[in-house]
Structure formats: structure tokens, C-alpha cells
Amino acid sequence: MPAASSTPELKDGRRLRSARTRQLIIDAYLALLRERPQIPTAASIAQRAGYSVRSVFERFPDLHALRVAATDEALLRASAQVAAQPTNGTRMQRLEIHVETRGRTCEEWLPLWRALNANQGESPELKARIRVIREMVMRRIEEIYAPELATLTPRERRQTVLAIEALVDFESWARLRGPFELSFEGACAVWIHAIDRLLPKTSADC
Structure with missing residues (x-):
């Protein structure tokens, strides 16, 4: 009887350990991407996570599945940052607010964005994630600049959004911070000035 009653607890414990291992592998993949531009190998991911390569492939059928899972994790984190x-x-x-939040998102997730675009190939999963990311950015623009956009015709609104x-794209941020050697604050100032010029003036600005 005692053995039978402990079985569900043992199963729950194994599930929790497996979920924790899976999360640590995802975290290791994202950390390695931030450190160097090369796509992490299974061996480097396993070493960083503190597990064997076998453990990686017990949680993910292949590295593509791991990339998809890591992208979903990043989407959740970025969405929470924006929603706050x-x-x-x-x-x-x-x-x-918009520019600082977007700048920090680009600062943190640029390596993953580049990995996504480099590896999307024929993957419908990665292509779908790229589309979701772009749609999220556009929804944020529509929400935060609603007063200004409301003064435009549908065609003008779409063009402005x-x-x-395009202005607040990851690679735009990378150019400002990289080749142009701007500080975080300096890059934000460029975006703020450009967006302000793109948006129409409203009665509240007069």
C-alpha cells in the first residue's frame, strides 16, 4: 500500500525534474546565442545547461524543435515586458516609453532574431514565429500612437504604421548601436526624433 500511494508523487517529481531540465536547456540555448553569433551546437548547449547531449535530445527531437521552443520562450518574455x-x-x-521598451527588446533578443531568420528555411514553425513577432510590433505601434493615427485616412494610417x-526593426537598432557606435540613449534619441516626424500633429500638441 505505501508503495502504491507514493507512485503519483514519484511521477509528479519526475515530471517536475524533466520540466526543469527542459527549461534549463532552453535558457542555455538563449544564453549561448547572446554570447556569440554562431548557432549553438547540441554539445555546447548540453555543457552550458549541465546535462548530457542525450538529455537534450530526450526533451527535444532535434535542434529545430529546440529553436522553436526557445523562440516561444522569448516571445512570452518580450510580450510580458511590453504589456507591463x-x-x-x-x-x-x-x-x-515605446522607444525605450523596443530598444531593450532589440538589445536582448537581436541574436535570436538573427538566428530565426538564418534558420527559417522551409520551416513553417519559424516562419510563423517571425510573422507573429512583426504583428506584435505593429499592434504595439497602433496602440501607443492611437491618438495620432486616428487623424489619418486608412491608407495613411497603414503607411505610417x-x-x-521598418524604422524600429532589429537590424535598424543593430546599425545604430554597432557601425554608428551610438549609446543606448543616443539610439533611442534617433528613433524618437524619427517617429515624431512620421506621426501627424494632433490638437493636443498645439
Whole structure:
């Protein structure tokens, strides 16, 4: 009887350990991506996570599945960061909130974005994640600049949103921080100035 009653607890413990191992492997993959541009190998991921290569492939059928899982993890984290920021305030307050949040997102997730684009190939899963990321960025633009966008025709609104989305792209941030050697604050200032010029003036700005 005691052995039978402990079976569910043993199973729960194994599930929790397996879930923890899986999370540590995902964390290791993301950490390695941030440190160097090369796509991490199974051996390097296992070493960083503190497990064997076998443990990696017990949780993921292949490295592609691991990339998809890591992308989903990043999406959850980035979504939480964005959702925590308000969408109201003066025009300049909203500009500063949007740009600083977007800048920090680009700072943290640029390596993963590049890995996604480099490895999407014929993968419908990765292509779908790239599309979701772009849609999230556009929804954020529409939400935070709703007062300004509401003054435009549908065609003008769409053009403005697309222009801002292109402006705050990962690679745009990488150029400002890399070749142009701007500080975080300096890169934010460039984006704020450009977005402010793209947006129409409203009665509240007069």
C-alpha cells in the first residue's frame, strides 16, 4: 500500500525534474546565442545547461524543435515586458516609453532574431514565429500612437504604421548601436526624433 500511494508523487517529481531540465536547456540555448553569433551546437548547449547531449535530445527531437521552443520562450518574455508598459500619456511620454521598451527588446533578443531568420528555411514553425513577432510590433505601434493615427485616412494610417515598424526593426537598432557606435540613449534619441516626424500633429500638441 505505501508503495502504491507514493507512485503519483514519484511521477509528479519526475515530471517536475524533466520540466526543469527542459527549461534549463532552453535558457542555455538563449544564453549561448547572446554570447556569440554562431548557432549553438547540441554539445555546447548540453555543457552550458549541465546535462548530457542525450538529455537534450530526450526533451527535444532535434535542434529545430529546440529553436522553436526557445523562440516561444522569448516571445512570452518580450510580450510580458511590453504589456507591463502603459500606452497612455502625452505624445512625448508615449514616444519615450515605446522607444525605450523596443530598444531593450532589440538589445536582448537581436541574436535570436538573427538566428530565426538564418534558420527559417522551409520551416513553417519559424516562419510563423517571425510573422507573429512583426504583428506584435505593429499592434504595439497602433496602440501607443492611437491618438495620432486616428487623424489619418486608412491608407495613411497603414503607411505610417509600416514606416514606423521598418524604422524600429532589429537590424535598424543593430546599425545604430554597432557601425554608428551610438549609446543606448543616443539610439533611442534617433528613433524618437524619427517617429515624431512620421506621426501627424494632433490638437493636443498645439
